[in-house]
Amino acid sequence: MQDDRKIRSVAIVGGGTAGWMAASAMAKAFAAPGGSAGPTITVIESETIGTVGVGEATIPPIRQFNSMIGLDEADFMAATGATVKLGIAFHDWSAPGSRYFHGFGDFGPEVRGQAYRQHLFRLHAEGRIDSLEAWSLPSVMAAKGRFAPPSDDPRSVLSAYSYAYHFDAGLFARRLRALAEAAGTVRLEGRIVDVTVDADRVQAVVLEDGRRVESDLFIDCSGFRGLLIEGALKAGYEDWTRWLPCDRAVALPCPATRAPVPYTAATALSAGWRWRIPLQHRVGNGYVYSSAFIDDQAALDELLQGLEAAPVAEPNRLRFVTGRRRMAWKGNVVAVGLASGFLEPLESTSINLIQTGIGRLLELFPDRDFDPALLTEYNRRTAQEFERVRDFIIAHYHLAGRSEGELWRHCRDNAPPDTLAAKLELFRARGEVSLLEDESFREDSWAAVLTGLGVWPRRVSPLVQRLDLDQVQAQAGRLADLIGRAAASLPDHAAYLDARRRSAMGAAA
Numbered sequence: 001m002q003d004d005r006k007i008r009s010v011a012i013v014g015g016g017t018a019g020w021m022a023a024s025a026m027a028k029a030f031a032a033p034g035g036s037a038g039p040t041i042t043v044i045e046s047e048t049i050g051t052v053g054v055g056e057a058t059i060p061p062i063r064q065f066n067s068m069i070g071l072d073e074a075d076f077m078a079a080t081g082a083t084v085k086l087g088i089a090f091h092d093w094s095a096p097g098s099r100y101f102h103g104f105g106d107f108g109p110e111v112r113g114q115a116y117r118q119h120l121f122r123l124h125a126e127g128r129i130d131s132l133e134a135w136s137l138p139s140v141m142a143a144k145g146r147f148a149p150p151s152d153d154p155r156s157v158l159s160a161y162s163y164a165y166h167f168d169a170g171l172f173a174r175r176l177r178a179l180a181e182a183a184g185t186v187r188l189e190g191r192i193v194d195v196t197v198d199a200d201r202v203q204a205v206v207l208e209d210g211r212r213v214e215s216d217l218f219i220d221c222s223g224f225r226g227l228l229i230e231g232a233l234k235a236g237y238e239d240w241t242r243w244l245p246c247d248r249a250v251a252l253p254c255p256a257t258r259a260p261v262p263y264t265a266a267t268a269l270s271a272g273w274r275w276r277i278p279l280q281h282r283v284g285n286g287y288v289y290s291s292a293f294i295d296d297q298a299a300l301d302e303l304l305q306g307l308e309a310a311p312v313a314e315p316n317r318l319r320f321v322t323g324r325r326r327m328a329w330k331g332n333v334v335a336v337g338l339a340s341g342f343l344e345p346l347e348s349t350s351i352n353l354i355q356t357g358i359g360r361l362l363e364l365f366p367d368r369d370f371d372p373a374l375l376t377e378y379n380r381r382t383a384q385e386f387e388r389v390r391d392f393i394i395a396h397y398h399l400a401g402r403s404e405g406e407l408w409r410h411c412r413d414n415a416p417p418d419t420l421a422a423k424l425e426l427f428r429a430r431g432e433v434s435l436l437e438d439e440s441f442r443e444d445s446w447a448a449v450l451t452g453l454g455v456w457p458r459r460v461s462p463l464v465q466r467l468d469l470d471q472v473q474a475q476a477g478r479l480a481d482l483i484g485r486a487a488a489s490l491p492d493h494a495a496y497l498d499a500r501r502r503s504a505m506g507a508a509a
Contacts, residue, residue, distance in 0.1 A: 005367040011215035015045030018337025019221035020176035027183035046191040057348035060162040078504035080167035081280040084262040086138040091267040094401040100452025103138030105161030134480040142263040146490040195232040201331040220335040229335035236326035244322040251286035252311040259494045270405040293407040324386040384438040391420040399453040431457030
């Protein structure tokens with residue numbers, strides 16, 4: 001019978017955010033009432049092995065993940081010190097003092113069958129506007145420090161945006177662990193000292209105390225080292241340093257000196273960029289940089305100069321190589337999280353790549369025959385998703401107009417991948433964004449970043465050119481005024497967080 005070939009056991013190697021996201025999602029997926037018993041799920045982790053734990057910013061799909069595993073928003077925000085994220089403010093990327101905002105929303109409704117950004121591109125070409133941000137509701141909300149969840153009424157201007165979170169990744173993993181264990185996941189404490197492999201499949205892992213853990217399917221969440229996918233199965237790694245030369249980061253938390261803002265800040269520095277992530281209980285800070293253009297001590301000194309308060313922990317230093325595994329799924333091992341590859345946190349995609357990797361695995365979940373067609377499709381889609389995010393991040397560096405620092409000249413002069421070059425040329429020609437399969441960011445995200453870095457289309461659609469320019473400008477003015485008044489009507493971000501805390505306390509009482 002086909003049931004005889006089903007996966008009976010899943011072992012997740014490594015805890016942290018990736019491991020416990022995988023465990024909680026799988027426990028939920030296999031808990032469907034009325035179905036046959038799912039596989040046993042075991043997480044193997046060691047308290048003596050630290051996690052990276054600096055990924056504290058996300059993009060909007062995290063809300064769908066939390067909903068899918070049954071994590072209440074108020075409970076989640078209280079448990080993880082979470083704040084709202086409406087987008088990212090980029091400082092000094094074009095020149096000292098410059099700023100643009102990538103908000104999680106569109107730039108207005110379609111008019112005459114054309115995306116509203118096309119009408120704004122025309123106004124810019126005619127010298128009538130210099131930015132798209134007045135037509136981006138999340139950008140205006142962020143500037144005013146306001147927030148409320150989007151309206152369910154599609155006719156309302158307050159429906160035209162989304163949001164994500166900033167949170168403490170360690171606390172998030174702890175909350176996910178509680179959910180997973182409550183659903184039957186077993187946690188084993190121990191360090192893996194050996195891996196048994198036969199015919200390109202992992203048979204078992206051996207712990208320091210001699211315990212041997214066998215499983216049908218292994219999920220490698222062991223971080224950069226890729227204990228199973230690389231250490232045991234030699235999947236290979238595709239290095240993208242030539243396009244993204246930053247290879248180190250240093251992170252330092254500090255106390256907050258002001259109320260948390262509903263956005264991440266990414267500030268360009270001499271050899272990379274600094275993040276500022278506001279949580280309810282602290283501020284996360286870090287510097288992503290290239291060791292080819294600055295040494296570790298100088299990078300730490302530059303980060304310290306920008307802190308708003310004295311750090312409350314020792315520097316957490318990370319070394320990495322930007323790229324991806326050539327195969328994220330090989331044999332009976334699927335790599336998730338940092339074990340599958342690394343893209344620097346400029347657009348906060350690390351946790352989303354964990355989420356989509358888990359989702360693909362559940363969609364293509366195998367039996368013990370591990371049909372090669374499933375592996376091929378998983379690896380194809382994973383590679384494409386990594387490459388699409390890679391191109392989006394490269395665009396930030398390649399188009400930055402900074403003249404201060406050798407890193408920036410290197411990135412500007414280095415030819416981008418062909419996929420990105422074609423996308424940029426189409427946008428310059430007509431303001432269109434060619435979305436490829438497995439894109440994580442939609443057209444308005446690309447438009448926000450490209451125009452924020454000074455890249456505008458040379459021409460706009462003839463269908464847009466036919467409309468009376470003064471009428472287009474008047475209508476745009478009315479829409480910008482409507483967006484401004486709608487944003488001003490929303491609660492203060494701090495007041496929203498306080499309401500969420502009260503809601504969580506009431507539910508727990």
